[in-house]
Amino acid sequence: MHGWLKTDIVIDKKDMGKPNWGKGLxxxxxxxxxxxxxxLLYIGWSEYLRERINQHFKGTTNTRGFSHEITKILVTSGDNLENVFLNNKKVDNVEKFFVKILKPKYNQVYSDRNLAIKQQKYLYKKSHN
Incomplete structure (x- = not known):
């Protein structure tokens, strides 16, 4: 699964909810x-990984339309991305880079975040009709 991209931790859905599921995260x-x-379904970034990953597995994020498909999450520490978390603009560029290169099934890269939110709501409604 993209061996050139260092993976610091792998989280299986079956481990969610167990004590210390995020140990080492x-x-x-x-x-x-x-x-x-x-x-590969989706790529994202977060400054608060434990909370964000929990949200994705529960389907309470923009992934709610496909959260049932998620079985595994691979994480690369911000420390291993040459301090990309110094500011959000730089992080967003790194996320877009990975989306462009790895072409996940559900990511959409928009320059306008409002358009992205509208598109995600549309796709969610469409998938539930």
């Missing part, structure tokens, strides 16, 4: 969501 980083067949 870095505070910030880039995460990649995969399905049971190893298909």
């Amino acid at each position: 870095p505070t910030s980083g880039i995460y990649r969501l995969y399905d049971k067949n190893g298909v």
Whole structure:
């Protein structure tokens, strides 16, 4: 699964909810969501990984339309991305870079965040009709 991109921790869905499920999880980083067949579904970044990953597994984020497909999350620490977490603009560029290179199934890169939110709401409604 993209061996050139260092993975610091792998989280399986079956481990969620167990005590210490996030043990060893870095505070910030880039995460990649995969399905049971190893298909890359989504790439994101967070300065608060434990909370964000929990939200994705529960389907309470922009991934709610496909959270049932997520079985594994691979995380790369922000420390291993040459301090990309110094400011959000730089982080956003790193996330866009990975989206462009790895082409996850559900990511959409927009210059206008409002357009992204509208698109995600549309896709969610469409998938639930």
